[in-house]
Amino acid sequence: MLKIEGLTAEIDGKQILKGIDLEVPTGEIHAIMGPNGSGKSTLSYVLAGREGYEITGGTATFNGLDLLSMEPEERAAAGVFLAFQYPVELPGVGNANFLRTALNAIRRSKGEPEVDAMQFLKLARARMKELSMPEDMLKRGVNVGFSGGEKKRNEVLQMALLQPGLAILDETDSGLDIDALKIAADGVNAMRGPNFSSLVITHYQRLLNYIVPDRVHVLMNGRIVQSGGPELAKQLEESGYTAVQAA
Amino acid sequence: MPAVTETIDAVASVTEGPYKYGFETDIEMEFAPKGLSEDIVRFISAKKNEPEWLLEWRLKAYAMWLKMEEPRWPAVKYPAIDYQDAYYYAAPKNKPGPKSLDEVDPELLKTYAKLGIPLKEQAILAGVEGAGDSPSEGGRLPVAVDAVFDSVSVATTFKHRLEKEGIIFCAISEAVQKHPELVKQYLGSVVPQADNFFAALNSAVFTDGSFVYIPKGVRCPMELSTYFRINAKSTGQFERTLIIADAGSHVSYLEGCTAPMRDENQLHAAVVELVAMDDATIKYSTVQNWYPGDENGKGGIYNFVTKRGACRGDRSKISWTQVETGSAITWKYPSCILQGADSVGEFYSVAITNNYQQADTGTKMFHIGPRTRSTIVSKGISAGHGQNTYRGQVKISPKATGARNFTQCDSLLIGDQCGAHTVPYIESRCMSAKVEHEATTSRIAEDQLFYCRQRGLSQEDAVGLIVNGFCREVLKELPMEFAVEAQKLLQISLEGSVG
Numbered sequence: 098m099l100k101i102e103g104l105t106a107e108i109d110g111k112q113i114l115k116g117i118d119l120e121v122p123t124g125e126i127h128a129i130m131g132p133n134g135s136g137k138s139t140l141s142y143v144l145a146g147r148e149g150y151e152i153t154g155g156t157a158t159f160n161g162l163d164l165l166s167m168e169p170e171e172r173a174a175a176g177v178f179l180a181f182q183y184p185v186e187l188p189g190v191g192n193a194n195f196l197r198t199a200l201n202a203i204r205r206s207k208g209e210p211e212v213d214a215m216q217f218l219k220l221a222r223a224r225m226k227e228l229s230m231p232e233d234m235l236k237r238g239v240n241v242g243f244s245g246g247e248k249k250r251n252e253v254l255q256m257a258l259l260q261p262g263l264a265i266l267d268e269t270d271s272g273l274d275i276d277a278l279k280i281a282a283d284g285v286n287a288m289r290g291p292n293f294s295s296l297v298i299t300h301y302q303r304l305l306n307y308i309v310p311d312r313v314h315v316l317m318n319g320r321i322v323q324s325g326g327p328e329l330a331k332q333l334e335e336s337g338y339t340a341v342q343a344a
Numbered sequence: 345m346p347a348v349t350e351t352i353d354a355v356a357s358v359t360e361g362p363y364k365y366g367f368e369t370d371i372e373m374e375f376a377p378k379g380l381s382e383d384i385v386r387f388i389s390a391k392k393n394e395p396e397w398l399l400e401w402r403l404k405a406y407a408m409w410l411k412m413e414e415p416r417w418p419a420v421k422y423p424a425i426d427y428q429d430a431y432y433y434a435a436p437k438n439k440p441g442p443k444s445l446d447e448v449d450p451e452l453l454k455t456y457a458k459l460g461i462p463l464k465e466q467a468i469l470a471g472v473e474g475a476g477d478s479p480s481e482g483g484r485l486p487v488a489v490d491a492v493f494d495s496v497s498v499a500t501t502f503k504h505r506l507e508k509e510g511i512i513f514c515a516i517s518e519a520v521q522k523h524p525e526l527v528k529q530y531l532g533s534v535v536p537q538a539d540n541f542f543a544a545l546n547s548a549v550f551t552d553g554s555f556v557y558i559p560k561g562v563r564c565p566m567e568l569s570t571y572f573r574i575n576a577k578s579t580g581q582f583e584r585t586l587i588i589a590d591a592g593s594h595v596s597y598l599e600g601c602t603a604p605m606r607d608e609n610q611l612h613a614a615v616v617e618l619v620a621m622d623d624a625t626i627k628y629s630t631v632q633n634w635y636p637g638d639e640n641g642k643g644g645i646y647n648f649v650t651k652r653g654a655c656r657g658d659r660s661k662i663s664w665t666q667v668e669t670g671s672a673i674t675w676k677y678p679s680c681i682l683q684g685a686d687s688v689g690e691f692y693s694v695a696i697t698n699n700y701q702q703a704d705t706g707t708k709m710f711h712i713g714p715r716t717r718s719t720i721v722s723k724g725i726s727a728g729h730g731q732n733t734y735r736g737q738v739k740i741s742p743k744a745t746g747a748r749n750f751t752q753c754d755s756l757l758i759g760d761q762c763g764a765h766t767v768p769y770i771e772s773r774c775m776s777a778k779v780e781h782e783a784t785t786s787r788i789a790e791d792q793l794f795y796c797r798q799r800g801l802s803q804e805d806a807v808g809l810i811v812n813g814f815c816r817e818v819l820k821e822l823p824m825e826f827a828v829e830a831q832k833l834l835q836i837s838l839e840g841s842v843g
Contacts, residue, residue: 147794169797178798185795189813195799198809202800238813255799 098122099263099294104155106143113139115319126295128305130330131316132338137298138182141267145179146172159263174206176262180252180269187239195239196221196258203259224257229280245272253284264295270304282307302334315341376433382406385548388433392517395524405537405547412541418704419733419765420673430580432549512557513568516584519555526557530588534617534654542613543650546582553583558593567823569598580611589624591657596627598826609672614649622657629822631830634670641700644672651678655687663690665821667830669837672701679708682716689718692818696837697730706736711744720751723815726762727838733765738779740772747777755785756814808835
């Protein structure tokens, strides 16, 4: 389970997270909603270990491991996966090569045997079919020349291959049309199970029609100001964030 | 024995350091007296039992060299070289040919084992009679190897098998004896003695190197390869390679090189000449891994090399591929003279400079014949305090109607203490010619590294992956067997450059 207590963080001297308390028990999917600039992406980057953020207080543990003291790759090995809001392009690096290198890095750290190129292709093809991804996406450079929707689907593919224990989805719905949104949601729903938890960060309620969360939290101005069941997302959609602010 | 202690120390430091070929072989050597003079030139020529014409050729080069000045235009800095403070000839002492592996000098054997040359080839390299003709093990494609140890070629493999096709692959000193007419006709025909300071020096004192002749219409059945090793202290290496591809023939050739880790700088001034006749193709690949010096810039090889190919025949093609990871200073411009109509020149380069390495490298494409085409793809990577310059010249003569050139120069910077420079010279005297130049400079972005690490890759694996991606267009030009090795080498060269 993911447990965050009193987490504060700043960037360039500006405080963004002002004391986050959050628990995501194993097996649950929680949504974090909030207006632009509320600290949603910062929270995801801080949990994944991106440089440039200064943690000024609080703790974050995953299955008892102190995430904040670990390198990004150690967090990945521990099962933390971040689906990027803006997936990064790696020119010249073949998508298949990248995915296999990542998969084997994770497998190595778990003490599992590495997969060879043939085994990997078999695995990847099966997953890609589920995600309706054309097979030539394996041959192209990582995210190079991918449409917005293809990039997001590539993130979901990576998640499906790496089988993380905690998936943080940072606005995975942005830039997706309704069909792509359904496919991405199916990818997450397929992961649901007693050993999987997820933090779905989104601006809109739309995604939560397809990934129904166990809990919804509203993040505003660096703090979680309200928590509730899936119905909270619908309320927000109708009344807007300003209503929460006023309350 | 201090030499043995030094060897042990060198090996010990290798296991920690990233340069794994830095060991020294303790072997009985024969040296010419230190310094350079007409007598030394005569000494080398006599050692090689050379005919009179070649001695004259050398002496002429020496006389010209004396009047020449070291080039100052490359963007590299180094203290003045004392040409009298080096050995110009060093060779393992010649003993009667050993009959089995047990009789071969164990130090030489160990050297080859450490360099990763397969056992079957080891037998051949050390000159065991009859070991060269059995097919290779494990279904790997055989690669014929000429091994140059300091000043001499110690052995050439698969010679007899190649001879069946009429291919000559041997040490150039052997070619001088056995095929003097070919050597006389082509030596210096692409790089004349007085071409430049280092070429003149090489012409005067070159000791060994490889000679290749592919007869008309023959497609060489295997990769040819020369492995250069500088071992002895205070020794310059001056090898000379000459490759002739007769009409309609095809050959792929690869050179590799390593040297022990030393505090002093050692000079390597080679000359490579290629000649391609009608419809012939020469593919020349280099994986250059001379000792680059330590992380403070102490020691390392000065790699001052002249490489040039002449596309003499119509529709001929010469393709240079180089992966330059070693040397303290690299100064080299593998070039193509495109004389034949519709001939093609290519240059694919990856040059890495880390720590205090400096590289000034690029190519020259001389378009002389009509419809000649050239492609230049250069990838420069700078890390640490490295300085990396691409210097290229594209020259199109009035007769080269319809000539085309495409140049792409990409620079990648790692860290904030290094430099990348691009110096293209383009000169077109033909209205119908088309010349394109593209250049980019980029850094490894923080978000790229983070993306890779978030997926479980270590910082170093992430850099390796991104750099290999950056170099992909060049690496794919390398023969399969060496592409994998080159990828690993790139990563090793950049170890510790980030974070």
